[in-house]
Amino acid sequence: xxxxxxxxxxxxxxxxxxxxxxxxxxxxxxxxxxxxxxxxxxxxxxxxxxxxxxxxxxxxxxxxxxxxxxxxxxxxxxxxxxxxxxxxxxxxxxxxxxxxxxxxxxxxxxxxxxxxxxxxxxxxxxxxxxxxxxxxxxxxxxxxxxxxxxxxxxxxxxxxxxxxxxxxxxxxxxxxxxxxxxxxxxxxxxxxxxxxxxxxxxxxxxxxxxxxxxxxxxxxxxxxxxxxxxxxxxxxxxxxxxxxxxxxxxxxxxxxxxxxxxxxxxxxxxxxxxxxxxxxxxxxxxxxxxxxxxxxxxxxxxxxxxxxxxxxxxxxxxxxxxxxxxxxxxxxxxxxxxxxxxxxxxxxxxxxxxxxxxxxxxxxxxxxxx
Amino acid sequence: xxxxxxxxxxxxxxxxxxxxxxxxxxxxxxxxxxxxxxxxxxxxxxxxxxxxxxxxxxxxxxxxxxxxxxxxxxxxxxxxxxxxxxxxxxxxxxxxxxxxxxxxxxxxxxxxxxxxxxxxxxxxxxxxxxxxxxxxxxxxxxxxxxxxxxxxxxxxxxxxxxxxxxxxxxxxxxxxxxxxxxxxxxxxxxxxxxxxxxxxxxxxxxxxxxxxxxxxxxxxxxxxxxxxxxxxxxxxxxxxxxxxxxxxxxxxxxxxxxxx
Numbered sequence: 001x002x003x004x005x006x007x008x009x010x011x012x013x014x015x016x017x018x019x020x021x022x023x024x025x026x027x028x029x030x031x032x033x034x035x036x037x038x039x040x041x042x043x044x045x046x047x048x049x050x051x052x053x054x055x056x057x058x059x060x061x062x063x064x065x066x067x068x069x070x071x072x073x074x075x076x077x078x079x080x081x082x083x084x085x086x087x088x089x090x091x092x093x094x095x096x097x098x099x100x101x102x103x104x105x106x107x108x109x110x111x112x113x114x115x116x117x118x119x120x121x122x123x124x125x126x127x128x129x130x131x132x133x134x135x136x137x138x139x140x141x142x143x144x145x146x147x148x149x150x151x152x153x154x155x156x157x158x159x160x161x162x163x164x165x166x167x168x169x170x171x172x173x174x175x176x177x178x179x180x181x182x183x184x185x186x187x188x189x190x191x192x193x194x195x196x197x198x199x200x201x202x203x204x205x206x207x208x209x210x211x212x213x214x215x216x217x218x219x220x221x222x223x224x225x226x227x228x229x230x231x232x233x234x235x236x237x238x239x240x241x242x243x244x245x246x247x248x249x250x251x252x253x254x255x256x257x258x259x260x261x262x263x264x265x266x267x268x269x270x271x272x273x274x275x276x277x278x279x280x281x282x283x284x285x286x287x288x289x290x291x292x293x294x295x296x297x298x299x300x301x302x303x304x305x306x307x308x309x310x311x312x313x314x315x316x317x318x319x320x321x322x323x324x325x326x327x328x329x330x331x332x333x334x335x336x337x338x339x340x341x342x343x344x345x346x347x348x349x350x351x352x353x354x355x356x357x358x359x360x361x362x363x364x365x366x367x368x369x370x
Numbered sequence: 371x372x373x374x375x376x377x378x379x380x381x382x383x384x385x386x387x388x389x390x391x392x393x394x395x396x397x398x399x400x401x402x403x404x405x406x407x408x409x410x411x412x413x414x415x416x417x418x419x420x421x422x423x424x425x426x427x428x429x430x431x432x433x434x435x436x437x438x439x440x441x442x443x444x445x446x447x448x449x450x451x452x453x454x455x456x457x458x459x460x461x462x463x464x465x466x467x468x469x470x471x472x473x474x475x476x477x478x479x480x481x482x483x484x485x486x487x488x489x490x491x492x493x494x495x496x497x498x499x500x501x502x503x504x505x506x507x508x509x510x511x512x513x514x515x516x517x518x519x520x521x522x523x524x525x526x527x528x529x530x531x532x533x534x535x536x537x538x539x540x541x542x543x544x545x546x547x548x549x550x551x552x553x554x555x556x557x558x559x560x561x562x563x564x565x566x567x568x569x570x571x572x573x574x575x576x577x578x579x580x581x582x583x584x585x586x587x588x589x590x591x592x593x594x595x596x597x598x599x600x601x602x603x604x605x606x607x608x609x610x611x612x613x614x615x616x617x618x619x620x621x622x623x624x625x626x627x628x629x630x
Contacts, residue, residue: 082593356476356493359437359450359451359452359493360493362450363450363452363453363488363491366449366450366488366490366492367487367489367490368454368455370487
């Protein structure tokens with residue numbers, strides 16, 4: 001049932017080249033996170049999300065420090081080794097200092113256009129609005145230059161509907177695994193979510209609709225191990241889900257930036273694009289990279305654990321991710337106050353040895369199982 | 371036939387312990403892991419059996435632990451080294467609260483509750499900083515036998531500092547100190563201080579209790595133990611043979627019929 005999803009995520013370049021040719025749309029590489037891809041779709045582009053890869057890192061050392069996260073480093077490596085030739089432009093958000101600077105590096109190194117939604121870090125909605133208005137205008141103009149196509153209102157509404165449907169179908173999978181832990185293997189689940197990074201949304205939606213039909217008829221196998229919520233930025237490397245599956249762990253929910261934090265977003269409101277994009281970026285799930293005093297992460301994570309009936313939290317820390325690292329001690333403290341156990345694993349996207357990760361997760365499971 | 375075994379296969383050594391139904395240690399073995407962990411596990415088990423005057427058929431249940439725990443053919447179950455070091459340490463020191471284990475390629479701090487169960491743990495990163503391998507590399511750079519590093523450190527006259535966390539860079543620092551004419555005793559003390567400082571940070575992360583027990587091969591280095599004790603502000607108890615505590619814990623878990 002999940003083979004078509006693995007076919008995509010194990011053959012990303014081949015997949016992107018295929019749909020680029022079929023659709024005749026210029027590929028826009030979308031950097032982490034929360035860039036409203038509806039704008040790219042409506043402008044006639046083909047949005048491909050770049051959340052890092054497992055390339056061996058070499059050339060990147062000449063341009064980005066080793067203490068930058070492996071997400072940024074591996075994405076830059078991809079371009080440096082010529083693996084991103086099909087990407088015609090890059091879309092950034094000002095998610096963190098590394099990504100802000102990465103855009104500058106791209107501007108200096110490559111002739112490809114770069115666009116950026118600079119996320120306002122302000123207390124008031126009014127200030128956000130006036131700032132975002134000019135930002136969105138600039139992104140729209142940039143996109144139209146890349147695709148040589150104007151963003152029309154009807155095309156934007158259609159793009160919002162299709163992307164909204166993708167997330168709705170993904171939310172359906174999240175709901176299914178919360179209600180029936182063990183029904184979907186962890187690795188299969190994230191293969192299904194990850195596939196959406198690389199496909200045109202209409203194609204992806206068809207795959208998800210088929211998957212839903214297949215899963216609806218399946219019997220619940222239950223889970224033998226503990227139920228966990230995972231929190232982090234990026235849900236790679238996928239090998240770790242093999243470990244979780246082997247240990248019988250059922251991931252019942254997550255708080256990944258490229259997982260639930262994105263999947264939970266409602267259909268983009270295009271009637272008032274500035275309000276719509278503001279809502280899209282700041283809600284509903286809080287994020288360590290987005291300053292939003294109205295949306296506190298601490299009770300959010302505790303509620304998530306309780307709602308999912310989880311036994312504990314696995315913090316999936318991509319090394320050198322400062323926003324994530326800054327938040328974690330307080331989040332762990334809050335979980336401790338609620339007697340919710342947690343453990344942290346340090347991961348890099350290029351890692352090849354998972355013995356230490358296995359020991360940590362296994363030991364955590366032993367604690368949870370008493 | 372009420373005998374049980376624990377086999378701990380780490381990166382540097384494979385250790386085996388045999389116990390009877392009362393938990394009394396009948397024999398043990400510590401052998402280098404080498405490049406074949408499966409073979410090392412078998413040899414450690416057979417050596418321990420020989421020393422205990424037992425044969426494989428006498429052993430009721432075997433539980434494995436350590437990085438190669440899944441590859442031990444003789445084992446009917448396995449547990450992580452965190453669970454096993456905690457179980458072994460609590461068996462030897464019943465009021466143990468914080469257990470610090472420095473093995474060949476990792477170091478761990480484990481917090482156990484009053485019932486002896488693991489409450490929390492922290493492990494070093496994947497690099498070898500502050501581990502047995504770190505000590506081994508530095509001993510090699512100094513051309514001093516690993517077992518002599520601790521005693522040598524106590525002859526130190528001058529306080530030196532090794533600031534690098536990375537083992538490779540730290541080795542370069544040691545080579546640099548040697549070329550400056552610094553003595554092996556002073557350098558050995560600096561190496562011990564570097565390990566102690568790093569391990570103290572790890573222990574602080576899980577919490578330091580009144581009774582701290584140190585296990586693993588590095589616990590045999592008295593300089594590291596003393597400096598670590600000073601850093602965490604608590605005395606540290608070291609079992610007679612700290613290197614077999616993980617295997618002992620695995621044997622006890624085998625006796626209890628546990629281990630997946």
